[in-house]
Amino acid sequence: MRKNRERRAALVDAAIEVLAREGARGLTFRAVDAQAEVPTGTASNYFSSRDDLLTQAGGRIYERLQPDEATMALTMEGPRDQDRTIQLLKAMVGRITAYSTGYLALLELRLEATRRPELRAVLTERIRADVDMNVKYHLESGLPGDATTVKLLYLALNWLIVERLTLPEVFSAEDAEELVVRAVERLIPG
């Protein structure tokens, strides 16, 4: 059983690599087998369909994008002010940008969702829950700003990450840091 769970996790991670590198259309059971260096036919024993594999890849990316417990605990430390908010958001943008494979794979999944209603339903639920959790966490943690602040930061920072990962010369790393600062300053109501 444990070996099965590990094998399944390795196949899902391989699928994320394939998604980021080859795009959603390149994601076949055969490509996943090759990426995971397992015999051809293995992935098809672990997933009922390509949709199943796509959905599990989406779930896994979300798991890996979440901060670990130590990071979460750290976010509760320090003053609850604008500077601390900026510091935490810069760290978040840095963490997500560093996991570029996962973020690019998630974009591929979003595009694939326009063609696959089942995947769209799963991603919609996941992302709505993520937005709601971000709002709840921000408000409960005592950081400044309201629900609108969090939603607008979610929008602006997601596209900033898209820019940094797809066309990194449009906004330099310094431009990006500056935009995070300005976004927080303006989106937290006086």
Add this chain to the structure above:
Amino acid sequence: MRKNRERRAALVDAAIEVLAREGARGLTFRAVDAQAEVPTGTASNYFSSRDDLLTQAGGRIYERLQPDEATMALTMEGPRDQDRTIQLLKAMVGRITAYSTGYLALLELRLEATRRPELRAVLTERIRADVDMNVKYHLESGLPGDATTVKLLYLALNWLIVERLTLPEVFSAEDAEELVVRAVERLIPG
């Protein structure tokens, strides 16, 4: 000559359809020929390489995303205040969202650019010019806000369009309108 230009334009439009529907990996000369309903081998006579076709598709999408002259003239009418800014941005989001094929194809091109340095260079130049033009136009038109306002609106509204086009139930059409209003209210400095 004129017939050649029309044929080329039709092939580029067909490529945009293929990009949005099949993803970047689905974009082959053969798929473009089929989409344009021309004999196999036609596209390869009009474009020197797949990169050439991808680049021209990107250019054409940008052309079509620009407002026409009548729309541009209209944006110069009316008061130069916050309400007018909101109205113009809502119209812009509506116009881009309505051209979903082009916007989704552009996202596919961005993802493809992570794999193709030549395409990345062309898109970087194009998008940087677009951001600069947005800033220049906004400031010269007398609408309220500064360069930072325009850049942060660019970020937030791009991701809002991604949400509406890929997972339209995360934010409803009304949520989206509300977010445009709040974004303008907060991003224009008091």
